[in-house]
Amino acid sequence: MAKSKKNNKSSRKNIQNTPKRAGDKFSVEGYRNRIITFVRKSGKKPISPKELAAKCRSIRGCESNYNLAVSELIQDGIICQRKRGFVSCEALGFFKAEIVRLNRTFGFMKRCDNEEEIFVPGKFLCGAMPGDTVLAHYIPSRSDGPEGEVLDILKAADSKLTGIIIEEDGQKFFLADTMSRTPVKIENSDIPYKTGDKVMAEICRAGRRHRDHKVRILFTFGSAQSAQCCAQALLAVNGIETEFGEDVKKEAARIAAAGVWPDDYKNRLDLRKLPIFTIDSAESKDLDDAVSIERTENGYILGVHIADVSHYVKGNSHLDKSALDRGTSIYYADKVIPMLPKELSNGICSLNPNEDRLTFSAIMHITKNGELQDFKFSKSVICSKVKGIYSEINTILDNTASDEIKEKYKELTPSIEIMNELADIRIANRKKRGAPEIETSESKIILNDDHICIDIKPRTRGKSEMIIEEFMLLANESAAKLAAEKEIPFVYRIHEEPAPEKIETLKESLNRLNVQVPVFSSVKPVHLSEILENAKDKECYPVVNMITLRSMAKAKYDTDPIGHFGLALDDYAHFTSPIRRYPDLAIHRILSDVIDNADSEWLSKRYSGFAQKASEHSTAMEIRAANIERDCEDCYKAEYMQNHIGDEFEGIISSVTDFGFYVELENTVEGLVHINTLPEGYYEYDGYFSIKDEYSDRAFCAGNKVKIICAKADVNSGKIDFELA
Structure with missing residues (x-):
C-alpha cells in the first residue's frame, strides 16, 4: 500500500510540473480562452502584461504555453498590444485583413471575416505587401466605398516576388508586379540582369514604406516582353514545381518499366475485342477516357472506360503525395505541367491505340428516351482501336470526311453514328430538366518554333466534343449516385444555387x-x-x-452531396480524368474498395478524413491553376497584339466601368478603351452597362459593336489598350 501511495504522489507532482493537454486551463487553448475573457471584459482599457499574466494564473512550467497563447491571439487579430498593455481588437474596431493588390499611391485589402474589399491610401499601407495579413481599422472615407489604414503586419507573405528591371537616372531598380508603380532599390549586383528583364526577387530589408524596401535579385527569366518568360515567372511565383522529386521519378520509372502483364488482367472484365476508342484533340497525349456503345432492344449500353490510375498510384506513395499536392495538371499555350510524371500520364496510364491498358469502366444502361436506367462499375482491360480526333469525327458527322478519314474510322463508324444518336437525346433531356446553356469563350494560342504567339483563335466546339461531354457527364453522375446510395465518404463535385x-x-x-x-x-x-x-x-x-x-456560385469539391445547380443534377462527381485531376483519382480509390464489397464502417474510417482533405485541397489547387492559366494566356495575347499595334479590329463591348469599357475581339482578345481616350465630353457611368456623354448623348453600352485600334500591349502585365477607330 505504501508503494502505491508513493507512486500516486509522484504522479501528482509530474502532472503539476508539465504542460496540460488541450482543454486544461494551463494548456495553450486554456490560456487563450482566459486571455480573451479578461481582455474583452476590460473593453478599451489596456491590461498590462504583468496584470494579464496574474489574472490568467500563469505558473512555472507553463510559461511557454501562456506566451504562445498571447502570440497566437495577436497574430489572429483578436488582441493587440498597445503602449499600456493588451486590448481587445474588437473593442477598438480593429480587424484582420489581407492585402490583395497595390498601386503606386494606394492599395486594397480584404477583410478576413467577411471578404469586404477596402481602399487603403498609400501613406496608410505601413509597407505591407500583397498576401500580407494585417491588423487594420476604418478611417473616414473620401469616396462611396470603405477606406482603411494598416496598423500592423501580423504575418508577412512569402518575401519572394516577380517583377521587371527598370532604369531611372542611370540606376537600376526593381518594379514588382504587385506594386506596378513603386521602384524598389536593389541590394545585390552579382546576378547578371538587364533593363527590361523579368526577374525573381526577395525582400531582404523591409521598410515602413514601400519605397524603403530593398530587394535581392535571385534569378532572371529573360525579357519581360516574352510571354514564355512571363509564364515561367507566373509558375515560379505561385510555387508550381515543373519537375518531380527524385522519389517520385523513381516510382514512376519502376511502374513504367514493369509495364502491363497478363497477371494484371485477373479479376477484370476483358473488353479488348470491343470497338472501344478515344476521342480527344489532336495534340492530346494524356488520354484518360475511352468510349464504347451498343444499341439494344430497350435502348443503349454505354461504356465509359477510364484509365485505372489508382492501380498504379497507391495511397501515401510518393506519387500519390505529389499528385495530391499538385491537385491538377496545368495547361497553357503549348505547355502542360502534369499532375503525374509523363511515364504515367503519357505512357502506361494513357489509353494509347493498339495497346492493352488497365481501366475502370462505367457500364451504363440507357433507355430509348435517354434516361439512366442502371449502371455498374468494374475493373477492366481494354485495347483502344484508334486515337479519335475531334475535328476528324466532326467531318464524319457532317458528311465532309475525306477518304483517308473514312478509312481510319471505317470499323468505328457504326458506333460513332449510335453515339451521335444517343447524345442528341441526352442534350435534349438536359434542356428539358432546365440546365442553363451558358456560353464561355476559350482561346487557342498558336506559337511558332520559337514559342512566340503568332495567332489566336476561338476554340471551336463541334458535335464530337458535345458527344464526349454528355457521356462523361453520365459516368460522373453514375459514380456520384453509387456513393450517395452507399452513404460512404466521397469527393463530390457540387455547385450551390446562386446567393x-x-x-x-x-x-x-x-x-x-x-x-x-x-x-x-x-x-x-x-x-x-x-x-x-x-x-x-x-x-x-x-x-x-x-x-x-x-x-x-463557383463549383467546388465537397464531401456533402448537395447536387450541381448548373447541370441540374442531384448527384455529380468527377470520375473521368484521374490522370489530370486528383479528385478523380481519389474517388477511383474509394470506388475500388466499394466494388470489392468493403464494409461501410471500414470505408468510413478509412476515407472520411481523406475525402475531406482531398476536397478542400483540390478546390484550392483548381482555383490556383485556373488563375495561372488565365494570366499566362493574357501574356500570350498581349505578345500577339504587340505585332498589331495600330491595326483596326471590330469587337463587342463586353463590360463597362467608371474608367472606360472593355472590348472583346472575335479572336477572344480583350482590351480596355480608357475613358480619357474617348471623344471630348463629360461622361457618366450608370453603374451597370453604359457610359454616356451628358452633352452629346453619345453612349457606349455593353453589347454594342465598335471598331477599335490596338494602341498598346504590355506582355509583362498581360494588359492591352484599345482606342476607338
Whole structure:
C-alpha cells in the first residue's frame, strides 16, 4: 500500500510540473480562452502584461504555453498590444485583413471575416505587401466605398516576388508586379540582369514604406516582353514545381518499366475485342477516357472506360503525395505541367491505340428516351482501336470526311453514328430538366518554333466534343449516385444555387437591359435558362450570358452531396480524368474498395478524413491553376497584339466601368478603351452597362459593336489598350 501511495504522489507532482493537454486551463487553448475573457471584459482599457499574466494564473512550467497563447491571439487579430498593455481588437474596431493588390499611391485589402474589399491610401499601407495579413481599422472615407489604414503586419507573405528591371537616372531598380508603380532599390549586383528583364526577387530589408524596401535579385527569366518568360515567372511565383522529386521519378520509372502483364488482367472484365476508342484533340497525349456503345432492344449500353490510375498510384506513395499536392495538371499555350510524371500520364496510364491498358469502366444502361436506367462499375482491360480526333469525327458527322478519314474510322463508324444518336437525346433531356446553356469563350494560342504567339483563335466546339461531354457527364453522375446510395465518404463535385443578393442584382441588371425576367421566389436552373432564352435574339445577349454566369456560385469539391445547380443534377462527381485531376483519382480509390464489397464502417474510417482533405485541397489547387492559366494566356495575347499595334479590329463591348469599357475581339482578345481616350465630353457611368456623354448623348453600352485600334500591349502585365477607330 505504501508503494502505491508513493507512486500516486509522484504522479501528482509530474502532472503539476508539465504542460496540460488541450482543454486544461494551463494548456495553450486554456490560456487563450482566459486571455480573451479578461481582455474583452476590460473593453478599451489596456491590461498590462504583468496584470494579464496574474489574472490568467500563469505558473512555472507553463510559461511557454501562456506566451504562445498571447502570440497566437495577436497574430489572429483578436488582441493587440498597445503602449499600456493588451486590448481587445474588437473593442477598438480593429480587424484582420489581407492585402490583395497595390498601386503606386494606394492599395486594397480584404477583410478576413467577411471578404469586404477596402481602399487603403498609400501613406496608410505601413509597407505591407500583397498576401500580407494585417491588423487594420476604418478611417473616414473620401469616396462611396470603405477606406482603411494598416496598423500592423501580423504575418508577412512569402518575401519572394516577380517583377521587371527598370532604369531611372542611370540606376537600376526593381518594379514588382504587385506594386506596378513603386521602384524598389536593389541590394545585390552579382546576378547578371538587364533593363527590361523579368526577374525573381526577395525582400531582404523591409521598410515602413514601400519605397524603403530593398530587394535581392535571385534569378532572371529573360525579357519581360516574352510571354514564355512571363509564364515561367507566373509558375515560379505561385510555387508550381515543373519537375518531380527524385522519389517520385523513381516510382514512376519502376511502374513504367514493369509495364502491363497478363497477371494484371485477373479479376477484370476483358473488353479488348470491343470497338472501344478515344476521342480527344489532336495534340492530346494524356488520354484518360475511352468510349464504347451498343444499341439494344430497350435502348443503349454505354461504356465509359477510364484509365485505372489508382492501380498504379497507391495511397501515401510518393506519387500519390505529389499528385495530391499538385491537385491538377496545368495547361497553357503549348505547355502542360502534369499532375503525374509523363511515364504515367503519357505512357502506361494513357489509353494509347493498339495497346492493352488497365481501366475502370462505367457500364451504363440507357433507355430509348435517354434516361439512366442502371449502371455498374468494374475493373477492366481494354485495347483502344484508334486515337479519335475531334475535328476528324466532326467531318464524319457532317458528311465532309475525306477518304483517308473514312478509312481510319471505317470499323468505328457504326458506333460513332449510335453515339451521335444517343447524345442528341441526352442534350435534349438536359434542356428539358432546365440546365442553363451558358456560353464561355476559350482561346487557342498558336506559337511558332520559337514559342512566340503568332495567332489566336476561338476554340471551336463541334458535335464530337458535345458527344464526349454528355457521356462523361453520365459516368460522373453514375459514380456520384453509387456513393450517395452507399452513404460512404466521397469527393463530390457540387455547385450551390446562386446567393439571393446575386439574383437580386441580376434581376435589376436584366430590367435595365429590357430582358424579361421570369417570376420566381426561389431560383431554379430553369429560371436562368428562361432568361438566356429571352435574350437570345437581342444585341445584349453576350452581356446577359456574362452577367448570368457571374451571378452563379463557383463549383467546388465537397464531401456533402448537395447536387450541381448548373447541370441540374442531384448527384455529380468527377470520375473521368484521374490522370489530370486528383479528385478523380481519389474517388477511383474509394470506388475500388466499394466494388470489392468493403464494409461501410471500414470505408468510413478509412476515407472520411481523406475525402475531406482531398476536397478542400483540390478546390484550392483548381482555383490556383485556373488563375495561372488565365494570366499566362493574357501574356500570350498581349505578345500577339504587340505585332498589331495600330491595326483596326471590330469587337463587342463586353463590360463597362467608371474608367472606360472593355472590348472583346472575335479572336477572344480583350482590351480596355480608357475613358480619357474617348471623344471630348463629360461622361457618366450608370453603374451597370453604359457610359454616356451628358452633352452629346453619345453612349457606349455593353453589347454594342465598335471598331477599335490596338494602341498598346504590355506582355509583362498581360494588359492591352484599345482606342476607338
